[in-house]
Amino acid sequence: MKKILNLLLLVVTATLSQAQNKTNDFDLETSFIEPKDIIKVKDGHYFIDFGRAFFGTVEITSNENQNDSLVFHLGEKLEVPNRIDRNPGATIRYRKSTLNNLVSDKPTTISLTPYKRNTTGDAIRLPEKIGAIIPFRYCEIENLKIPIEAIQIKQKAIHYKFNDAISSFSSSDKIMDSIWDMCKHTIKATSFTGYYVDGDRERIPYEADAYINQLSHYSVDNEYTIARRTNEYFIDNPTWPTEWLLHTVLMFHADYMYTGDIEPLKKHYNSLKLKTLMDLERADGLISSKSPNLTDELVRKLGFKKGSKKIEDIIDWPPAQKDTGWKLATAEGERDGYEIVAVNTAINAFYYYNLKLMAEIAGFLNYEKDVLFFKNKAAITKKSINDIFLDKTKGYYIDGEGSSHSSLHANMLPLAFDLVPNEYVKTVTNFIKTRGMACSVYGAQYLLEGLYKYNEAQYASDLITDTSGDRNWWNMIQLGSTMALEAWDVKYKPNLDWNHAWGTAPLNVITRYMWGIKPKTPGFKIAEIKPQLADLTFSNITVPTKNGVIEADFKKESDKKDIYSIDIPENLTAVFIVPNNANKVYLNKKKVKHSKNLKLSNGLSKIEIKY
Numbered sequence: 001m002k003k004i005l006n007l008l009l010l011v012v013t014a015t016l017s018q019a020q021n022k023t024n025d026f027d028l029e030t031s032f033i034e035p036k037d038i039i040k041v042k043d044g045h046y047f048i049d050f051g052r053a054f055f056g057t058v059e060i061t062s063n064e065n066q067n068d069s070l071v072f073h074l075g076e077k078l079e080v081p082n083r084i085d086r087n088p089g090a091t092i093r094y095r096k097s098t099l100n101n102l103v104s105d106k107p108t109t110i111s112l113t114p115y116k117r118n119t120t121g122d123a124i125r126l127p128e129k130i131g132a133i134i135p136f137r138y139c140e141i142e143n144l145k146i147p148i149e150a151i152q153i154k155q156k157a158i159h160y161k162f163n164d165a166i167s168s169f170s171s172s173d174k175i176m177d178s179i180w181d182m183c184k185h186t187i188k189a190t191s192f193t194g195y196y197v198d199g200d201r202e203r204i205p206y207e208a209d210a211y212i213n214q215l216s217h218y219s220v221d222n223e224y225t226i227a228r229r230t231n232e233y234f235i236d237n238p239t240w241p242t243e244w245l246l247h248t249v250l251m252f253h254a255d256y257m258y259t260g261d262i263e264p265l266k267k268h269y270n271s272l273k274l275k276t277l278m279d280l281e282r283a284d285g286l287i288s289s290k291s292p293n294l295t296d297e298l299v300r301k302l303g304f305k306k307g308s309k310k311i312e313d314i315i316d317w318p319p320a321q322k323d324t325g326w327k328l329a330t331a332e333g334e335r336d337g338y339e340i341v342a343v344n345t346a347i348n349a350f351y352y353y354n355l356k357l358m359a360e361i362a363g364f365l366n367y368e369k370d371v372l373f374f375k376n377k378a379a380i381t382k383k384s385i386n387d388i389f390l391d392k393t394k395g396y397y398i399d400g401e402g403s404s405h406s407s408l409h410a411n412m413l414p415l416a417f418d419l420v421p422n423e424y425v426k427t428v429t430n431f432i433k434t435r436g437m438a439c440s441v442y443g444a445q446y447l448l449e450g451l452y453k454y455n456e457a458q459y460a461s462d463l464i465t466d467t468s469g470d471r472n473w474w475n476m477i478q479l480g481s482t483m484a485l486e487a488w489d490v491k492y493k494p495n496l497d498w499n500h501a502w503g504t505a506p507l508n509v510i511t512r513y514m515w516g517i518k519p520k521t522p523g524f525k526i527a528e529i530k531p532q533l534a535d536l537t538f539s540n541i542t543v544p545t546k547n548g549v550i551e552a553d554f555k556k557e558s559d560k561k562d563i564y565s566i567d568i569p570e571n572l573t574a575v576f577i578v579p580n581n582a583n584k585v586y587l588n589k590k591k592v593k594h595s596k597n598l599k600l601s602n603g604l605s606k607i608e609i610k611y
Contacts, residue, residue: 027194027225028130029162032059033155039082044144047082052185052482053137053499054157055192055200058110064150066102072110073140076498077480084138090490091201091497093134102146109156118203122237124193126158133158133192135200135499137482160191160226166549167220169510171539175465176510179473183507186483187217190501196230199486199497205230206239207247212445212508213501214251218258219511222544227255231264235271238303241314242289245302246350248275253357256364259546260523265361272361274301276354277311278377282343285380286388286401287351289313290342315346316409316443317493334440334492336407344400345389349413352381356417364522385419395427408435409443415450425454433459437471440487441503448505452513457532461514464506473506510541517543517550520575529566529600530577547571564607566600574600576607584610 036051053076075084075094088094095112102108114132119125126133139153169180190197196210196217197203214227231251238245249272256265265272279298280287289311299310316334338346355378362370389397389410397410411428414420420428432447433456439447444463451460466472470489479485484503487493512518516530524545533539533554540553548569555563568574576598578585585592586608592598598607 027160028127028158028192029160030056031157031159033157035153035155038148040148041082041140044142046141046144046148047084048139048141048153050137050139050155052189053135054155054159054189055135055499056133056155056157057112057131058139058153059107059156060099060102060110060151060153061107062102062104062146062151064102064146065104066144066146068101068143068145070099070102070144071142072097072099073138073142074110074112074134074136075138076135078138084140090493091199091486091495093136093200093498095134095136102151115200118200123203124195124197124205126193130158135189135483135497157189158192159188160194161223162188162191163221163223163544164188166222166542166544168542169540172537173461173465175467175474176461176506176536178477179464179506180510182473182477182482183216183484183504184220186499186501186504187213187220187507189483190499191217191226194226194229195233196226196501198502199500201486201495201497204239205233205237207234207244207251208241208442209500209502210234211247211251211254212442212505214254215445215508215512216501216504218254219508219543222546224255224259224546227251228264231255232268234303235268236303238275240304240309240312242277242311242347243314243350245275245277245311246347246354248272249354249357249361253361256361256522257519258524260525262364265365269361269365269367271303273358276358277351278355281351281377281381284384284388285377286343286348286384288343289347313340313344313347315340315344316440317487334438334443334487336409336435336438337405338407338409339399339403339405341400341403343388344403345385345397345410346399346413348381348385348389349417349419352378352385352419353417355381382419385414386421389414390421390424392424394431395424396431397428406431408432408438408447412439412443412447412450415454416446418453420454429454429456437463437466437488440492441484441500441505445502445505445509448509449513452509452532455532457514458534460509461534461536464509473503476503511543515539515541515543515552516577517541517552519545523547525572527568527572527574528577529574531564531579545569545572550574560611562609562611564609565604566607567604568600568602570602573602576600576605579609579611581611582609586610 033050035048037049039047041047073084073096077085077088077092079085086094097110097112112132170177195205196213198206198209210230234248277287280291280293315338355374359371359374388401391398396406397414399405399407399410411432415428448460467474476485481498483499485498486496486500490496518528520526520528524547537556543550548571551567553565578596587598588606
C-alpha cells in the first residue's frame with residue numbers, strides 16, 4: 001500500500017511542479033464541509049457548528065421554497081454557547097448576511113460584504129468568481145420558515161490544494177497532539193490566497209510570517225508551488241522590518257533543501273546577495289539599519305518602491321508604539337525589554353546566518369569564489385558578535401553595542417544560529433530558561449530551535465505543551481480558535497487575528513527537531529533523523545518528502561531501552577543520529593559497534609537503543 005501511495009505522490013509532485021506558474025484560479029480548491037452539530041435555538045433559529053474554521057462562506061440547498069428572507073450570521077468566536085459573538089473585538093471575524101428568498105433545488109452561496117483593508121492596497125486579491133470570504137467556524141440561521149430537514153447547509157471552504165493523508169503525528173502527550181493538529185489545520189486553512197499571507201486582517205505576505213509558514217507547510221505536505229510563488233513575490237515586494245528582510249535567503253535555501261530545484265537560486269542569486277544587507281556592513285563585519293550606506297539607491301535595489309518606508313529594526317512584534325493607544329500587558333510588547341540600539345545583536349545574528357547560508361547557496365551553484373567570500377565574511381561577523389555582544393562576565397549576550405540589557409531574543413537567536421562558543425552554551429541556555437516564553441509566537445520558532453539544537457529537548461517540549469497561563473498554544477485552543485493566533489492573547493496584541501500561520505512553530509519543530517526529520521542533502525535525497533523525544537513514551541509520525549513518505553514509530557520500553565521503527569521510501573536513504581548517551585545499539589537485530597550515525601536504506605529498519 002505504501003509503495004502505491006509513494007508512486008502517486010511522485011506523479012502528483014511532478015504535475016504540481018509543472019503547474020507552479022498558473023494563476024490562483026487553477027491553484028485554489030473548494031471543499032464542502034458538513035455540519036458537526038445543528039442545534040435548535042428557538043423556532044426558525046438554528047446554530048450550526050462546522051467543527052473548524054475555514055476561509056469561505058456557506059452554501060445552502062433546499063427541497064422547498066421559502067418566499068421570505070433568511071438571516072445568516074457567520075463567525076469565528078462564540079459569545080456564549082450556541083451564539084456567535086457579534087462584536088468579537090480585535091480582528092476576529094463576524095459577518096451578517098441576508099438572503100431575500102430561498103429557491104428550491106438550487107445551491108445558493110451566501111454573499112458577504114468584504115473588508116476594505118484586506119481587499120485593497122497591497123492585499124492579495126482573490127479571483128472575482130470566489131467573491132468575499134471570511135474565516136468562520138459557526139453559522140446561525142434566523143427566520144427559517146421551512147423545516148430544518150428540508151435544507152442542506154455546508155461550509156464552502158476555499159484553500160490551496162492540500163493532501164491531508166500524507167502527514168500525521170501522535171504521541172503519549174495528548175496536549176502536544178492537539179497543538180500539532182491545530183497547527184496543521186492552520187497551514188491548510190490559511191492557504192486561501194495561493195500565497196503565504198499574514199492572516200485575514202491584511203492578507204499581505206511578510207517574510208517572517210512566510211518562512212515559518214513554509215517550514216510548517218513542507219513538514220505536512222509535498223506541495224511546494226505556493227512557497228515558490230511567495231518567494232518570488234518577495235524579490236520585488238519586500239517589507240520594511242530589517243529582520244523580516246533577512247528571512248528571504250532562509251526561504252530560498254529551505255526550498256532548495258526540500259525540492260532540489262536549483263533554478264530559483266540561479267535566477268535570484270544576485271537579489272539574494274542584496275537581501276543579506278551586506279551593503280550595510282561596517283569594517284568589523286556588523287551591520288546597522290542606521291548605516292549611512294542605506295541610501296535611496298540601495299533601498300530601490302532591495303525592491304522597495306519609491307516613497308516607501310526604509311528598513312527599520314523591529315525586533316519581534318508588536319513594538320512598543322506610543323501612538324497606537326494600545327494598553328499592552330507589558331510596555332515593550334513581545335520584546336522582553338529588548339533595547340534596540342543602532343548595532344544590535346538580533347539583527348546581526350540574522351545577518352551571520354544569512355552569510356552562512358549564502359556560502360552554501362554559492363556552493364550549490366558552484367560559485368567557488370563566492371563560497372570563500374561568504375565564509376570569510378561569516379567568520380569575521382561571528383567573531384565581532386562574540387567580541388562585542390557576548391558579556392563574558394555574565395556568560396550571555398547583551399542586546400547590542402553600548403547596551404547593558406540582556407533579553408531572551410539577544411540570546412535565543414545566537415543559540416539558534418550556532419553563534420555561541422562551546423564554553424558559553426551552558427550559561428546562555430541557563431539564561432534563556434529563566435525567561436520562559438518571553439517572546440511572540442513568531443519568536444518561539446527560534447527559541448525552540450535553539451533549545452533542541454543544544455540538548456534542551458525536555459525544556460523545549462515543556463514549552464510546547466505548557467497549559468499554565470496564557471503565553472502558550474494551549475491557550476489558543478482554550479480561547480476557542482481552531483487555527484493559530486497571531487499573538488498569545490489579545491492583551492498582547494489588541495488587533496490580532498485568529499488565523500495566523502506564523503504561530504505554527506510547534507508543527508515544524510516537532511517534525512524537524514523533536515523527531516529530527518529533515519533533508520540532509522538537497523532534494524531530500526538523504527534524510528537526517530535525530531530524535532529528541534524527551535519524556536514521551538511513544539510517538540509516531542508520517543513526514544512527506546518529494547521522494548515519498550517517511551514513517552517513523554517510537555516506543556520507550558523502559559528507562560533503559562528505546563525502540564524505533566523507521567520506514568524509508570524507495571527514492572531516498574537516511575542517516576539516523578544515535579543519542580550521545582546510548583550504551584548499545586542494534587540495527588535490525590544486529591549490534592552496531594562504535595557508530596553514532598546509522599545508515600538506513602529504503603524499507604523498514606528496526607533500531608533498538610539501550611542506555
